[in-house]
Amino acid sequence: MKKIAGLLFILTGALSLFAFQMNPKAPSKTIDRGKIVYNNYCLSCHMPNGEGVPRMTPSLSKSKYVLGQKPNLIEIILLGSEALANEPNRTFKNLMAPLDNLTDLEIADALNYVRNSFGNKTTFIYSKEVKSVRLKVGI
Numbered sequence: 001m002k003k004i005a006g007l008l009f010i011l012t013g014a015l016s017l018f019a020f021q022m023n024p025k026a027p028s029k030t031i032d033r034g035k036i037v038y039n040n041y042c043l044s045c046h047m048p049n050g051e052g053v054p055r056m057t058p059s060l061s062k063s064k065y066v067l068g069q070k071p072n073l074i075e076i077i078l079l080g081s082e083a084l085a086n087e088p089n090r091t092f093k094n095l096m097a098p099l100d101n102l103t104d105l106e107i108a109d110a111l112n113y114v115r116n117s118f119g120n121k122t123t124f125i126y127s128k129e130v131k132s133v134r135l136k137v138g139i
């Protein structure tokens, strides 16, 4: 019996160590998490400071889309360039692919980072708002 208890003790210890290593410092705040999502999924096109690339990719700093209506902005992430197809004066040579494979929380976090970085400062977006836009556009 003692042996089994000892074994269980070691096993649960090892398991919790494993869980800790899988997720060493899970950031708890939306902007901190959003920075990680941004670095993984947006930075390659929109650049580290959100400045974009002239004629290729728009800057996200003070962008009217970033600071504008939340559902429109969420749609840009879910549908990519398709969401901007009817907007006037779009001259970017690059295309933005849909990023609907990200979770609702990842999208909300990334947008909260973008909406509160690069000189932007505005209200938070919640994952339930992403969910309702996803339902609206049917993806």
Ligand code: HEC
Binding pocket: 037, 038, 041, 042, 043, 044, 045, 046, 056, 057, 058, 059, 060, 063, 064, 065, 066, 073, 076, 077, 080, 081, 082, 084, 085, 090, 091, 092, 093, 094, 095, 096, 097, 099, 110, 111, 114
């Ligand atoms: C493959 C490159 C690429 C990736 C990756 C990408 N974008 Fe884009 N993004 C673009 C391009 C190009 C446009 C302009 C598209 C157009 O006008 O058709 C754009 C447009 C936008 C706009 C509209 C901005 C404006 O003022 O015109 C926003 C907001 C945006 N992207 C946010 C993001 C976020 C947030 C991510 C990551 C979750 C992301 N993008 C990932 C290339 C990319």
